[in-house]
Amino acid sequence: MSNKHAARLPRPVESERIPLKARKVSFSWEDTPLHWVPGEPFATHTMNVLHLLLPAGERWFVHVYKQVLPHIRDERLRADVIGFIGQEAMHSQAHDEVLPHLRELGLDPTPYTAQVDWFSEKLLGDRTLPPGRARKWWLMEAVGRRLPDHAALHLERFTPSTSAEGNGAFEVELSRSARTVSVAADTTVLAAVRAELPDTAYSCEQGFCGTCQQRVLEGEIEHRDELLTDTERGDSMLICVSRARGDRIVLDM
Template identity: 80%
Template sequence: MSNTAKARPTPVASEYTPLTARNVDFEWSGTPLHWVPGDPATTHTINVLHLLLPAGERWFVHVYKQALPLIRDERLRADVLGFIGQEAMHSQAHDQVLPHLARLGLDPTPYTAQVDWFFEKLLGDRTLPPGRARDWWLLERIALIAAIEHYTAFLGDWVLGADALDRKGCDPVMLDLLRWHGAEEVEHRSVAFDLFLHVDGGYRRRVRTWGAALTALVFLWQRGIRFFMANDPTLRDGKASLREFVRAGRQGLLPRPGAIARSIPAYLSPGYHPSRECSTAQALAYLANSPAATAAEAKPTPTRSTGGA
């Protein structure tokens, strides 16, 4: 795999921070089905994260473990290991929401089975001979993750500033999950792109995989919303609609479609680097005060008995 010297985008040094996986502890028993009060459409639009992320982030971890032997920069290697730790914790945290939804009468299993197939089969390892074909498939997936991480950082930045969710009276535990996760997405936003630059960095691959990633995200997300709305036990003939999405965007409860569209040229710019988007300081400020993260840190570490008298 080529790692020849090319003109590389210059990262913003002040936005860099070493990564560590934070333990979190969420208690879901008090979270209602419609945790955005009186707004099942917005609730379920965001709930799709719980369907996509467990499988998707397990896939991230799997691909990056295969990429570790390609890394010849010690700081980048440490960043990738920190990224792996954080993504594994994200997957676990969102996975724990699904049994709670099932207890409330909304079983996500039929849809999560489709998502598992997408990441484990369609984007999973393939029976390829060692050499160019196997290397190509690994590079494609590394580039796909970089494109997806552009949008997870966008969403993380959005939710950190989405004061309308607080004014609406949304469930504080769910908001903490979303903001803890969003803050870590902002914190590690450069890692996937830096790894892509390190192992390849080709502009045509960046554009091609961006198109594939965006298409897949839109397809899976709208299917997830339709699944939740159709299977919500409290709704009669529940349906997803673009009108509801636009309405929630205007109210600040979801990202505005225009803001999503404006994020596209940034990633496709030849000089793009994620460190120029979002704010690490804002992310770290939230993480320092996240109820779930601080509660987990405050728990005493169990001590092993030595068997003394």
């Protein structure tokens, strides 16, 4: 992790630090009219959208930063993160409290909030990853997506070779699906498998994130990733880059 802009920013002093603490807030909406910006229905509903949009993202903040806490060693930073979690939880609750009032005024926000929740889960939600480096890498990226530009999380990646030179064709048996797919020299296992099982999870396609990790039941693996531990390499592979050493491999798919 590095901050490429750190040298250009003034260093904060202790007196400028404001401890983050969740404020318990509650608002009464009973007497708020439908168009609460007088004479400006468009402006009113533009700002109302924030009540529909923000809670899902704030819940995501809470979820991700709870997972980050065990990795934080700096006590002051840990206290700030705990304060931030409490702050975002309170924000989410405060926005959610507006929704029943909108329903009473004849505006049902459910279709919109359902789409926002779905989108947030697909874009920002947890990846189904085993414990270890793969999950830790995803967690760092999840946090990095919410850092401001001047405090960007810098992750260096060294791309594995994707050249077809020296590759051989082989077959992949998908045990649970009772299917067999052929993998050409210029095709990845992931691409061949997704032609049969299009819902197969994947993300980076470079052997870094671990999303496509699959258990190997039979066959020798030629590992080409930089992620899996030696133990994980014994019975699993990242099908976006790794291949079979022989002419057949069996996956638990």
